[in-house]
Amino acid sequence: MLLHRQTLQHRATPEKPDAVYARKLQELIGGQYGEITVAMQYSFQAWNAHIPGKYKDLLFSTAAEEFGHVEMLATMVAQLLEKAPQGITEEAVQDDPTVAAVVGGTDVQEAIAAGAGARPTDSNGNPWQAGYVTASGNLLADFTANVNAEMQGRIQVARLYHMTDDAGVRELLAFLLARDTHHQNQWLAAARELQASGAEELPVPSNFPQSKEHQEYSYQAINFSDGEHMADGPWASGPAPDGIGEFTYIPTPPESARGRADAASHPARCRFYGTTDVPNVVEKTAGAVQDRLHRE
Amino acid sequence: MLLHRQTLQHRATPEKPDAVYARKLQELIGGQYGEITVAMQYSFQAWNAHIPGKYKDLLFSTAAEEFGHVEMLATMVAQLLEKAPQGITEEAVQDDPTVAAVVGGTDVQEAIAAGAGARPTDSNGNPWQAGYVTASGNLLADFTANVNAEMQGRIQVARLYHMTDDAGVRELLAFLLARDTHHQNQWLAAARELQASGAEELPVPSNFPQSKEHQEYSYQAINFSDGEHMADGPWASGPAPDGIGEFTYIPTPPESARGRADAASHPARCRFYGTTDVPNVVEKTAGAVQDRLHRE
Amino acid sequence: MLLHRQTLQHRATPEKPDAVYARKLQELIGGQYGEITVAMQYSFQAWNAHIPGKYKDLLFSTAAEEFGHVEMLATMVAQLLEKAPQGITEEAVQDDPTVAAVVGGTDVQEAIAAGAGARPTDSNGNPWQAGYVTASGNLLADFTANVNAEMQGRIQVARLYHMTDDAGVRELLAFLLARDTHHQNQWLAAARELQASGAEELPVPSNFPQSKEHQEYSYQAINFSDGEHMADGPWASGPAPDGIGEFTYIPTPPESARGRADAASHPARCRFYGTTDVPNVVEKTAGAVQDRLHRE
Amino acid sequence: MLLHRQTLQHRATPEKPDAVYARKLQELIGGQYGEITVAMQYSFQAWNAHIPGKYKDLLFSTAAEEFGHVEMLATMVAQLLEKAPQGITEEAVQDDPTVAAVVGGTDVQEAIAAGAGARPTDSNGNPWQAGYVTASGNLLADFTANVNAEMQGRIQVARLYHMTDDAGVRELLAFLLARDTHHQNQWLAAARELQASGAEELPVPSNFPQSKEHQEYSYQAINFSDGEHMADGPWASGPAPDGIGEFTYIPTPPESARGRADAASHPARCRFYGTTDVPNVVEKTAGAVQDRLHRE
Amino acid sequence: MLLHRQTLQHRATPEKPDAVYARKLQELIGGQYGEITVAMQYSFQAWNAHIPGKYKDLLFSTAAEEFGHVEMLATMVAQLLEKAPQGITEEAVQDDPTVAAVVGGTDVQEAIAAGAGARPTDSNGNPWQAGYVTASGNLLADFTANVNAEMQGRIQVARLYHMTDDAGVRELLAFLLARDTHHQNQWLAAARELQASGAEELPVPSNFPQSKEHQEYSYQAINFSDGEHMADGPWASGPAPDGIGEFTYIPTPPESARGRADAASHPARCRFYGTTDVPNVVEKTAGAVQDRLHRE
């Protein structure tokens, strides 16, 4: 159950309106790594977690916090748009080049569709979509997804920090940066504990028996490019991070005789009307025979 | 530049057709964590990498390999569909319940649109889309994204392994599992080296000065739920993984007076026709005045 | 700010697993009119509301409740999937036709991607996307959007009620039906009060002066079909619901000489390489002249 | 059957080109509430209507009119783009700030992909998509969806009216505003008649017996926020608009013991490789036993 | 302007309901090459055509016909669903395997969202989207797009013809096949006339001067694969279809020294926080200098 409290987690008030920047902030609301993504991702991870206790509690708590981050950003956007120009005439632009920048750089749907308000979209106007969400039920994989999300998110906030000099906006971003720092550390700590406790190990999923995979290929650094430096890294020799295998370097992909991409496939039905090597006779005889055999 | 070689990286031939399983394999081709995603993700990371040498070479190499994985899977799907039934009559189902399963469980577009072939879609028929791709230019964040992608991918292959008993399909999956094992290890090794060399550290991006973030919140485990066990993990006390901060636990979000979600915003333009606390007089007088002031 | 409470709003436990039905329930989670839609819609309406007080409070409250509905449904789906079959062999189907139904009718991504869990998608596997959300800043329009959402939602729950005889599932649906009843009534009551108080009236937006619209067309029921019964309804004669106009019926669209769809447009730039009535001479002379005139 | 007539419903000629405004007009063509949406929505409602006569005729007629509105807008956009600048050089911008505005604010695909023409997209360039369409077969719900669509549409036209001072554009918008006025009234009149005739009543769907819903919750205004004013509206006390229930106000969500979000789920298959409370032993023993029991 | 006529272009009545087939028919309504696509494509081509007369008239006429095809198919789907089963119990499946097939193979949203009606989606439930539409303003390119659309469409209808033995459905498909035959021929005829009249020639766009392209590469069949048979076709030697060039065959891509994918880029701003070869010192000194130089 979610409950709403009307106080914001942090102050979210700009010094002055800036409709161009309002568009950019949309990335943190409805972008691939915006706050809606993490709020939804942690929620679905919590609902899909099969193990009660601290991990599930952590997921629920962080999910709720992230919904509150959406709220602060949406509140900020509404204020950045308070004096957003609605239209533009040629004269106005001639007088004041700033207006030209504003006209070109705003999210016009924030005006036309939302009436000077935030929208669940990214900085290019793409609607948020659930294809961004990861929730596999495997906590080590999912916590790694979360570390990534918090890293990408903190990078984007840091970039946006330098795209404004509004002290009020920076005040909020400085708070979000701090929380991203915490959440990066949090998911790393959780991932490490999962491994330390043996609940999940590398390679993920650790419960799948490696004996069933083709282990001769499990630690081969095969070079599919002609770049000369691939052999120079710790992924090409030495022990693998999973503590099990030892990396070897294969400079070019071996010529295998195990299969060819250019082999012909033989669709049983002539009635798919694909181009095959059967002569192009209407309702191909061979096909008709096959059809009969397959009782279609 | 990409060059094509007609040999497959590994054998990709099923024992017998299975149109229901062909649909499931689509997840590995065009799903969120399918081979198209990693091929495109590593490609864009390589093109966006600002630093020449081993990391860029590694990205190009792995990207090329993943395109070859798409090829093996597409080849497999085409063969699984070779005898796909095209239609269904009531009698056929009455005779043979297997037919019913097949009819219900196939990807009908593999028949109608591709003529018994693979498609760049996932197992629910959603077209692959580039919103799955991550390439930020920050290599530690992106390698973490890659570790996640390889973990999620290996989990999905492992699940699919148990959804068939076709030895030919399992042969290919066993190979893909091995390569996922390698790539999980590879990106982990690369991420560790980046940190060891000081090229990038935690929290990401390490080059943004932490003095600019609100550091009092940077290591606070604030509980936004009423779950009782959140304090029990290593994210609530002790040193943070970044080696900088020390976690503290805050059992409930502090009541802050710093901002309220229910405050009124004041759009300068009455002509957005939103509902405001100005009386609803046509072309609201107050608004008209504001408009004049803003010379619109 | 959003806070999470670990108790569910209502019991969400099925009598027994049913993976086919789990797919159907996804519609209520991530469909066009699922609970994610209304939770996000009411949230953005609250953040975009420019008027403090009861309407904003109502929006925040209802938004929070709807997030809790997502939670109950996701919890239900996880349990419906607890014994979901993972794969299928031909023998199993021959033995038991139920298996065939299950195989065909499940959401395979609930297994492959979520490991037997709920996903933020609809019953056809389409990811939820923010194009479903409406938040214009005009409360009468938005409350009407909400009435519609609650009507569509209640219809879908009612349909799903008859697609199962699991008493546990029906228990939850009976609760959701009741809440949809309340919310339908709630938004209707709010919309009526807005109008009664004069804050917003018909036609929406009431603050746009009707004198600026072509009022001769404002109450004309023009028939663009050859259906004979369009004149029979209260939209073709009598007073209009806005209390302002009087409907008249126009049996066929008048032949207007005011514009033609087949007129030629004259792109100034030959360099768009469209097909025009200028002769097809390379870098068309006329075009080059135009270009010079336009100083490009 | 649809027939095309080459006269436009209304004049659609701008005074002069304006590529920036052409982008904005796209919202009315391919936006969430643009003319394509209503044309398609009314068409599918007509095809899904199970009852012949005036409602079906009305839907067909209005659908056809809306396709004609797309045509007028597309014709207008083509003319607004007639002299669209194709490229931009630094010098041109230095000379004339207007050019800067134009460059920044145009839809570049109108030039690159359409060669100075309209596109089936919105003002942010998102392709129109059928997720915007509502057609449930329940006419009271669908007519309410239509009232909402006409309200949102009229708001957007009114906003766009003030974003230009081109008399030709405003001439067309004044016509569209009038038709939106009519259609708002039309769907309201139709919705009222449906209710007056008893064909459908509140709560929708009225044919589902309320005795099957948990009626104790059907008229409860439960406050999930700490906003103080939710009790002040007509949704918190007094008779509900459906004429059946009486609202009561519940200031905080009751603590229910009926279910918990943090309960463990128990996936029967260890082979989903999720993290569970079974010890992480390869091919978990308990799981293997379960598998055997379920004969997978 | 579009006008609706209530007679269908052709009979659209099945012999008996078939909810599984109803799902498949959705491909012809809302698929990539369904009737909505061609109706919208021809409409936008007409609106973007800069040349009045027969081509524009042809586009308008065919667009209108295709909308009528959507109507016949939607009418057909509604009837195929008339007796669609709503739910399913285990007993029912045990009794009747047909039910299993039906349950698995239907589009569940046709039931849940549309109440037994057609939807603007494809056979996998993906909403139709305008990314399918092509309208460039260049008529030779667009007519070629149309030939392709009619070919793909006719293939799909032909495939669907063999997926049913319902005489009523086949009656409609036989009509659609005939119209696809006509439209294939029609667009081919139009494309040929465009070329014969010199309005547009090969290569498209013919008005772009070939002297500006690197003509040494304009007729080279370069082999980027190791397939041995690429040299065997008429694209590798002899005159090119445009009547201008002569094909030559290049067996492997030349090693060019003109550029390298692994070169380093040098983002001027350290504040993008990407990984560069500048040492990872907080707010990198070099970067700060650059920033000053660029007056940011």
Place this chain on the structure above:
Amino acid sequence: MLLHRQTLQHRATPEKPDAVYARKLQELIGGQYGEITVAMQYSFQAWNAHIPGKYKDLLFSTAAEEFGHVEMLATMVAQLLEKAPQGITEEAVQDDPTVAAVVGGTDVQEAIAAGAGARPTDSNGNPWQAGYVTASGNLLADFTANVNAEMQGRIQVARLYHMTDDAGVRELLAFLLARDTHHQNQWLAAARELQASGAEELPVPSNFPQSKEHQEYSYQAINFSDGEHMADGPWASGPAPDGIGEFTYIPTPPESARGRADAASHPARCRFYGTTDVPNVVEKTAGAVQDRLHRE
């Protein structure tokens, strides 16, 4: 299998940065007819081709080349962004109108998400999606799709050529134009050979017996518009391009009595809660009877 070579196919270096143009170039990377589309389309056509030899080899080769084109464009974009301004202050715009143009016209996600890098999106920021791909298994249809793709692609490159005067960018575009010229010719040559060899003929699919279609409609140019010039083209009289039929012109669609769009459908289940002509009695009696009859 795909192998990567670090040399580019052609030089891809601009004279100077231009962030506005970088956005436009995205159309050639991730647009509907960008290089990702053709690379993926030719790949899937190769994998779905059922006939070994020259056609399959040609598809693999061209697919590989197109991936290399993505690489050149992505490399170009990264360099165009090297000095991209990150933020903007009011003063900067007042000083320099060029900055205003840049701010408005850039793809802000290239900065925020990619850190000054290319993205798999189009020039309006829409993520690339696989709905653009065509691969039917019928080679004549697919080669026609390819001719269209190369025509649309060459038009877009030609338009973009005139949107810059950067000699480095034009150098690359001049190369791409040449390759598009070749590929247009290549697919035309391949399509002609398919027909000449009898492997596939018109109308596609030629293997479907025309006797099964309603041949009386197969060559009728029926006018669904009131445009007067439709009869003037070679599609209205004379022999059809397939060499089989003879066109006839039908000036208006015949009034057919074969079906009506306004007929009532009769959903068997009252429990879909649609509006029907059965009186609105709770759990409609007639419906209940029907339900019993259908043993649901």
